Amino acid sequence: MHFTKARIAALEKHTRTHFINSLSGFKSANLIGTQDSQGNTNLSIVSSVIHLGAHPPLIGMIMRPHSVPRHTFENILATGVYTINHVNSAIYQQAHQTSARYDKNESEFAATGLTPEYLNEFSAPFVQQSRLKYAVKYIEHQHLAVNGTELVIGEIMDVYLDEAALQSDGFLDLQAIDTVAISGLDSYHSTNKLMRLPYAKK
Amino acid sequence: MHFTKARIAALEKHTRTHFINSLSGFKSANLIGTQDSQGNTNLSIVSSVIHLGAHPPLIGMIMRPHSVPRHTFENILATGVYTINHVNSAIYQQAHQTSARYDKNESEFAATGLTPEYLNEFSAPFVQQSRLKYAVKYIEHQHLAVNGTELVIGEIMDVYLDEAALQSDGFLDLQAIDTVAISGLDSYHSTNKLMRLPYAKK
Numbered sequence: 489m490h491f492t493k494a495r496i497a498a499l500e501k502h503t504r505t506h507f508i509n510s511l512s513g514f515k516s517a518n519l520i521g522t523q524d525s526q527g528n529t530n531l532s533i534v535s536s537v538i539h540l541g542a543h544p545p546l547i548g549m550i551m552r553p554h555s556v557p558r559h560t561f562e563n564i565l566a567t568g569v570y571t572i573n574h575v576n577s578a579i580y581q582q583a584h585q586t587s588a589r590y591d592k593n594e595s596e597f598a599a600t601g602l603t604p605e606y607l608n609e610f611s612a613p614f615v616q617q618s619r620l621k622y623a624v625k626y627i628e629h630q631h632l633a634v635n636g637t638e639l640v641i642g643e644i645m646d647v648y649l650d651e652a653a654l655q656s657d658g659f660l661d662l663q664a665i666d667t668v669a670i671s672g673l674d675s676y677h678s679t680n681k682l683m684r685l686p687y688a689k690k
Numbered sequence: 691m692h693f694t695k696a697r698i699a700a701l702e703k704h705t706r707t708h709f710i711n712s713l714s715g716f717k718s719a720n721l722i723g724t725q726d727s728q729g730n731t732n733l734s735i736v737s738s739v740i741h742l743g744a745h746p747p748l749i750g751m752i753m754r755p756h757s758v759p760r761h762t763f764e765n766i767l768a769t770g771v772y773t774i775n776h777v778n779s780a781i782y783q784q785a786h787q788t789s790a791r792y793d794k795n796e797s798e799f800a801a802t803g804l805t806p807e808y809l810n811e812f813s814a815p816f817v818q819q820s821r822l823k824y825a826v827k828y829i830e831h832q833h834l835a836v837n838g839t840e841l842v843i844g845e846i847m848d849v850y851l852d853e854a855a856l857q858s859d860g861f862l863d864l865q866a867i868d869t870v871a872i873s874g875l876d877s878y879h880s881t882n883k884l885m886r887l888p889y890a891k892k
Contacts, residue, residue, distance in 0.1 A: 489850070489851050489852070489853045489856065490810075490848065490849075490850055491848065491849040491850075491851070492848050493846075493847045493848060496747060496846070496849065499860060500860075501745070502859070502860070503859060503860035504744055504745070504747075504860060505744045505745075505860070506857075506859050506860035506861040506862075507744075507849075507860035507861070507862065508741070508743075508744035508747045508846065509741055509744060510855075510860075510861055510862035510864065511741070511747075511749065511774075511822070511824060511846060511849065511862070512718050512720075512739050512740055512741040512749060513718025513719060513720055513739060513776055513864065513869055513871070514716050514717070514718055514719075514864065514869065514870075514871035514881065515715075515716070515717075515718065515740075515741070516714050516715025516716055516717065517715060517716075518714075518715055535741075536740060536741065537714050537715060538714055538717075538738060538740050538752065539710070539711055539713070539714040539717070539737075539738065539752075540752060540834065540836075540837060540839060541710075541754075541837040541839060542706055542707045542709075542710035542711060543703070543706070543707075544837065545698060545706075545710045545713075546836060546837055547713065547714060548752075550740065550741075550742060550750075552743075572713075574715055577884060580884060580887075581885075581887065584887045584890055585890050586890070587890045588890035588891050588892045589891075589892060590892060599892075607692075608692075620713070622713060627836060628836065630832055630834070630841075632742065632832070632841075632843065634742075634748060634829060634830065634843055635742060635743040635746065635748055637742060637743060639832075639834075639841060641834070641836055644695075644698070644710065644713060645695045646692065646693065646694050646695060647692075647693040647698065647709075647713065648691070648692055648693075649691050649693070650691070651691045653712075654691065655708075657704070657705060657708050658701060658702075658704070658705030658706060658707070658708035658709035658712075659708040659709070659712055659874045659875075659876075659877065660708075660709065660712035660713070660873075660874065661877075662712065662715065662716065662873045663873075663879065667715055667716065668716075668884065669715070669716035669871050669879075669881060671862075671863075671864045671865075671881075672861045672862065672886075673861075674861075674886050674887050674888070674889070675861065675863075675883060675885075675886045675887075676883075676884040676885060676886075676887065677865065677871075677881035677882060677883050677884060678881065678882045678884055679716065679871060679873075679879035679880065679881050679882070680879060680880045680881070680882065681877060681878070681879050682779060682782060682870065682878040682879060682880055683783075683877075683878060684874075684876050684877045684878075685782075685783065685786045685876050685877075685878065686876070687876070688786055688787050688788070688789045688790035689790050689791075690790045690791060690792060690801075
């Protein structure tokens with residue numbers, strides 16, 4: 489099937505949103521934990537977390553300032569810290585529910601039944617039920633003028649993980665800890681490992 | 691298990707690379723098709739393709755200018771066009787092999803047995819074996835000074851897909867066309883759908 493640019497532009501708006509959101513492929517499923525300067529907690533599911541580099545360890549995510557996660561972005565700018573928590577198959581429905589439009593004084597933790605957890609005096613909340621999570625120190629954001637989104641860049645600090653994930657070469661077996669993947673806006677998937685492949689040589 | 695920042699920094703370099711590359715969660719698996727101004731084709735697997743927005747339809751990817759995909763980045767800047775092709779379970783081993791350090795005059799298509807395909811006079815090559823692929827027009831790149839990577843931003847033009855993927859609301863069932871996900875540097879996964887969840891309301 490062939491969808492021309494014109495045919496895509498003519499799709500009903502929600503249809504186009506589903507269609508375009510499916511094109512990048514499978515996405516990461518993460519919960520971003522923050523709090524404001526008064527200590528009110530916020531939790532937001534994000535499918536745009538992306539690896540930026542290992543030396544130094546950097547992580548990025550795309551945020552839409554005028555959509556639901558704006559509390560997250562405001563809290564990150566106000567406090568300079570956040571947590572990233574992998575979504576697993578036991579909590580994906582609660583994780584998805586954090587995308588509802590809760591007011592700033594309503595915590596998504598309380599609303600969804602996920603448990604805030606504070607570790608080693610880091611001031612942003614982790615998700616107790618997550619089996620792989622890490623503290624992140626905000627570095628900077630880059631405004632993408634092309635569509636008004638923000639690329640938020642942070643440095644990976646302390647990492648907490650279920651030891652079932654850790655392999656001897658440093659690889660983390662995300663399938664062993666039931667981390668899920670997202671496709672489109674709303675589809676959640678567990679995974680089946682095909683194979684780890686060796687470093688490719690000519 | 692708790693890995694402090696200091697413990698992570700002390701990991702052997704390759705171990706740290708595997709570890710940090712696993713933290714973002716599952717990643718998309720895409721082949722980027724380009725050619726240079728002489729018509730020499732290039733094909734490169736990328737796990738950093740990311741949805742940027744649906745209105746207008748924009749797609750991003752992170753490129754490391756001094757690593758293997760530099761031919762891809764150079765070709766995009768020289769020609770202004772590229773293709774993004776989903777990797778499926780029938781071709782993931784060939785797709786991974788494109789990450790070997792081929793010279794600029796060696797095509798990864800010929801080296802891996804993937805077939806270049808030209809569609810509707812778009813001048814970048816598609817991968818014939820891919821079941822979901824699209825033409826992209828380069829818009830701009832943003833330099834991430836924090837680690838020297840580039841965020842390459844493009845506009846989605848024509849989309850070609852196996853009709854098995856298309857659902858009535860515009861969602862594309864990536865599992866139905868065997869699109870794979872990546873974790874870490876080298877692990878490939880097929881998926882099992884858990885559920886599509888409704889739009890979350892309070």
